[in-house]
Structure formats: structure tokens, C-alpha cells
Amino acid sequence: MAAAAAGSLRRAGWRLWRGRAGLRCQLYAPQQGLHASAALRRASEEQRKDPPPSPSTQQQYDPQQTDPHPEQEAWNPQSSYTGQGGQQSEDYESEEQLQHRILTAALEFVPEHGWTAEAIAEGAKTLGLSAAAAGMFHSDGSELILHFVSQCNSKLSDLLEEEQKQVQLGEAEKKPTDQFLRDAVEARLRMVIPYIEKWPQAVSILLLPHNIPSSLNLLTSMIDDIWHHAGDQSTDINWYTRRAVLTGIYNTTELVMMQDTSPDFEDTWRFLENRVADAMNMSSAAQQVQSTGKALAQGLMGAAVTITNLTGLNQRR
Amino acid sequence: MAAVAALTPALRCSLGRRHGALSAPAGRCGRRPFPADGASLRPCSTRAALNGINKAVVDRIIRVDHAGEFGANRIYAGQMAVLGRSAAGPLIQQMWNQEKEHLKKFNELMIAYRVRPTVLLPFWNVAGFVLGAGSSLLGKKGAMACTVAVEESISDHYNNQIRTLMEEDPEKYKELMQIIKQCRDDELEHHDIGLEHDAERAPAYSVLKTVIQLGCKAAIYLSERI
Secondary structure (H helix, E strand, O other), rough: OOOHHHHHHHHHHHHHHHHHHHHHHHHOOOOHHHHHHHHHHHHHHHHHOOHHHHHHHHHHHHHHHHHHHHHHHHEEEEEEEHOOHHHHOOOOHHHHHHHHHHHHHOOOOOHHHHHHHHHHHHHHHHHHOOOOHHHHHHOHHHHHHHHHHHHHHHHHHHHHHHHHHHHOOOOOOOOOOOHHHHHHHHHHHHHOHHHHHHHHHHHHHHHOOOOOHHHHHHHHHHHHHHEEEEEEOOOHHHHHHHHHHHHHHHHHHHHHHHOOOOHHHHHHHHHHHHHHHHHHHHHHHHHHHHHHHHHHHHHHHHHHHHHHHHHHOOOEE | HHHHHHHHHHHHHHHOOOOOOOOOOOOOOOOOOOOOOOOOOOOOOOHHHHHHOOHHHHHHHHHHHHHHHHHHHHHHHHHHHHHHOOOOOOHHHHHHHHHHHHHHHHHHHHHHHOOOOOOHHHHHHHHHHHOOOOOOOOOOHHHHHHHHHHHHHHHHHHHHHHHHHHHHHOOHEEEEHHHHHHHHHHHHHHHHHHHHHOHHHHHOOOHHHHHHHHHHHHHHHHHOOO
């Protein structure tokens, strides 16, 4: 049972660590963070005195550490000079994993406290760490939001992968593009619903200048993911126009969702359906204009040749 | 937006991450717990190609090569537009066909590695055609001089890329290197054909060559990044 608990903790930690990938550039003052986390680890290890869980946790962490060893090496030297000593690096959870765990635990306090350091402090407390753990993070709650967004993006990615697998195995029908886009955007937006009360706060924090690079990065990679799974194989300027259009649809639908009061957000999904239909119409209209233009040009050339023939202008005298 | 996405791999590298580990942003098809080789790229159903590669480097390579082949296509199209019905027509057509093959190959690579095309493609579209047509207005020798200049630039560039990939990991990038080597050999062949057909006797050959090669260098620099 302890093994199962440690196992699920390990999986959660790894998942978060993975999702943390998008936040690499967001570690503000990593030095002070490391000091704080080192102090916390000492405190938490003293707290986790129960013999059964800790040896098994440590043992289970061992094999895990050797797997992505190259990445761990990059971090352990840095954490070791906070005074923890290299000897503990084997059963040592990395800085990132710890932050992941804290942020994930903090999410359940968001509806109450908002996207703030208080929520992070509460989350740290549920993990048995001191509330000072919130000091590891920026005071405006940006990391919490970025962590959440990155988690949602990974969940969406998993979902789309699953769907793709099912279609390949023949267990499901391949959806038409507009249906696929609608479902993908809806699935992604539904992940925000539990936090919808405080979501406007999150969006405004994400628009702060120091957050824009990472939030933009997360947004673009999510949109690229959706298009990739929708089967987009463009290698020209269409690559950009498609992603720009979908980003517009996603952002406007998100805004509509934030002030939608209909049951189960029906109005939002209807808005989404209309926007996707508009986008499809726009692209087919653009194609029609192009082909009409070509036909027109050909027609004019034909007319010009006919006229020169009729008037004899093409004959050399 | 695209510039930011291109910057973040560099930022991540600067934070001491092993290359390939987390060079793909989160949320992209490319994350999964316990990657066997330290890479964060998920073995998606058709994404076996994406495992364990240095995404940032491969991204750049494919993007710039795709742009290059696209530009070369347009240059030959411009040359054909002017000289298509002259004696040099069939020769230029033959070289153009080989470039079309290259472009097709890079299109496939671009899709397989999920690389973003350069945003300057419409610009290279026009610039390439204008260069091809403009140099052909100086006659067949002008067209050949343009070919020689461009192909020399491109083969140097391909050689640099092959060197980079060799330094990274020859085994992992074997297929990609193979394709680049083949393209480089074809481009060298075009270069030699150009020289054979009196490129050096074109008017203002050295000036033409220098200017075109400077343009190519700028195009390569920009396409890698934007």
C-alpha cells in the first residue's frame, strides 16, 4: 500500500516534471529557490520519519534517477551547493519535481484563494511542507498558472494521441476537420471549467510582460498540436494562416466562456461551432476566388488571341 | 510568435539542459514520462523519427533546406521563363526537375519532423523568380553564372550541415545526412554543369557571383531563424 502510494506519487511527480518542460525559462531567481527548497527538504525529511514509506520511496526513486540521468546531473550539482551534499543525490527528488508536486497540490485551493501565493502555500501544507515553500515561486502566482496550462496541454495532447490511435486501429471514424477542431478546442476549454471563477485573473496574469514569452509558447505549441493531429501537412504560408485562425478561434471562445452563464456552457460551444464554420467558409471562399481568378485570366487570354486573329493583327505583312 | 517559439529552445539550452531532453515545448506531441533516452519526445504512432534528436538543430536544418530548395525551384522557373525556348532550355529544365525532387523530399522531412516552414517563403518565391529571370536576361551565360553562384553557396551550406550532424551524432542522423549528402552531390553537379556552359564568360561574372552569394548567405541566415 505504501508502495502503491509511493508509486502514484512518483508517477504524479514525473508527469508534472514533464509538464514543467514548458516552464524552463520561468524559474525566477533559481538560486534563492534552491536555498529555500533545500531548507524545505531538510524540514520535510525530518517530518517524514516513518520508516516504511521513506526507504521504499527512496528505493523506488533510485531506479528512476538513473533513467533520465543526464538531466538529473544537470541539476544535482547545482542543488548540492546549497549544502545538501552530493551523497543524498540518489534518493533526492529534484528541484523541479518538488515544485511540480507543490503546484499540483496547490490547484485544488485555487477556487478558494485564486491564483496566488496563498494557494501555493496551502498546497505545500497538504504535502507536509512548510507554507514558506510558496517563497520558491513568484509572488503573483504566474508559475501556478503556467503549470496548470502546461498540464492541460499535456492532457489534451494525450487525448488527441488516444483518438489518433483509435482511428488507426479502425476503432473510430476519422472526423472531418471542422468537427475535429471543435472537439479539440472544446475538450481543452472544458479543463478550465473547474477554475472558471478565477480564470479571468489567470488570463490577465498571463498577459503580464514577463509571462508573455512562456504563455505564448504554451499557446502556440497547443495550437500546433491540435493542427498536427487534425492532419495538417502544409509546408507553405498555410501553416501560419491555419494556426493564426485557430488561435483566434480559441482565444475568442475562451473569452466568451468566461462570461457565459448558460447551462453547461452551451452558448460557448455554439459560438465555437459558428467560428469554426466561418473559418471553413473563409478558406473555401479563398480557394474559390483563386480558381475564379485563374479561369478569368485564361478567358481573357483566349479573348485577346481571338481578337488578334480576327483583326488580323497577328499576321505579318 | 514564431520568433518566440524559435527562441525558447535556445533559452532552454542555456539553462544547462541536455540537448534533446526538453527542447520541445510542453503541450506539443513530444512529452511522456520515462523517455528511455532522456528525450522528452513521445514515440507517437508515426513519430519514431522524433525520438532522442536535437529538435532545435534539426528544425533549423530542415527549415533552411526547405527554403533553399524552394528558392532554387523558383530560380530555375525564372530562368525557364526567359530561356525556356532557347537552346539552353532542356538543360535548365533537367536541372529544375532535380530541384523539384529535392523539394519534394524536404517537404516530406518537414512533415515527418514537424518543422515550421520559414515565414519568408512568399518573399523567396518572388525573389527567386526575379533572380532567375533577371540573370537570364543577361543571356545563357548569365543564367549559368547565377546557377554556379547559387549552387556553390548551397553546397558549402550543405557541407556545414553535414559537419554539424556528424558532430552531434552520426548514427542518429544517418537518414537525414544521407538525404543532405545526396542533395549536395546534385547541387555540385549543377555547379559543374554551369561552369561547363561558359558561366565564367558571363558579363561582370565576379561581381554577379559575389552579389548572388551574399544574397544567398543572407537568405540562409534569415531562413534558419525566421
